[in-house]
Amino acid sequence: MRAFVPHYELTTPSSLAEALALLKREPGVWKPFAGGTDLMVLLEAGRLPHRNYVNIWSLKELRGIEVTDTHITLGALTTYTDVQSHPGLQNEFPMLCQAASETGGLAIQNRGTLGGNIVNASPAADSPPALLAYDAEIELVSSDGSRWLPYQGFHTGYKQMLIGPNELLARIRMPRNTRGATHYYRKVGTRKAQAISKVCLAAVAKVEQDQISHVRIALGSVAPIVVRCVQTEAALRGRKLDTETIKSACATLSQEISPIDDIRSTADYRLQVAKNLLTDFLFTVRA
């Protein structure tokens, strides 16, 4: 049943400092509210349990894409539309652009944000596999300061993450070390547009002197969190890209993910498709 909207508060601070002060003054009382593409769905279904929200949508401090010699840094409120139209991201981080283009339709892409996709913490989110494969780091800010941490490890369990009640996700940055790599992003869903993934794989790798290097692989919808598959990477790193290597990587991947049956797919299907995507990725690297 639809929620009773007068029960909900959505307050609009005039600056980031004001938003952070509010989060610190009443810890746990206020939660951030960005583009609303996830939270409003829960509201309409009458399943939005929290009542008080801070509207961060208009905070300019959390917008913008900055390119330096070493990194591309994105404000947490960067929308999927912003991501797709940025030339630097198109050139060096194409999987992030592809993830953005395959998330919802245009009307969603105009409102959905990268930061929201991270802290909504869905294991089926589309951009986190790409962010993990690109070795992203995230910045959490509070009234007491700021800290950067690797995105890998940020999610600790289903909908659990290393963020305090007084902290906001402010920025995401990716190291510019992808030149010469093969980028492979594939989302498998029921329908090409709008669908939530059954399985999603994002991966990069290079082949140097006949050996696999710089390999990073992440999958969505196959575990309680979006997972970086470090054991599968280890099964590939330094090896010659042949049938034996592909077979052993697939075997390792089977142990590293834990897909389940749910409304969108089955564990068996997800496991098979995950292995197929890994194989397809490795064929692409070899080609």
Place this chain on the structure above:
Amino acid sequence: MQITININGESRTIDTFPMSRLLDVLREQLHLTGTKEGCGEGECGACTVFLDGQIVNSCLVPVAQVNGSEIATIEGIAHNDQLHAVQQAFIDHGGAQCGICTPGMVLAAVDLLNRNPEPSEADIRTGLAGNLCRCTGYMKIFESVVRAYQK
């Protein structure tokens, strides 16, 4: 709370709750019932409106976030008595069946042609991907969009 918006070129101030859906404010307070509710969860695009020049699903926008914004709904797409080329094409080529998806489809098509006056077939499919037609009249909708930009 009070919010002021520019709606189809006219400034309006409304008393509302911050978490009210823009869709409900448009339909129930401003009586602009051309914007439809389909799924209420951002899947179908029936509630599409322009918000500061970009299309959004108005069912997913809390009204506190549109204070001071410019909004255009299907009621604001025609100029006086002159229908927009997309609207005329939908009439001429059977782009509307039951009509529930039509306002959203028209706005998504107007948005597409604003950004890309000569879209490819793939561009049209991408541009309309967020809008569902339960009558499944997609080919006529598609054809209407093609005819609209050929005019």
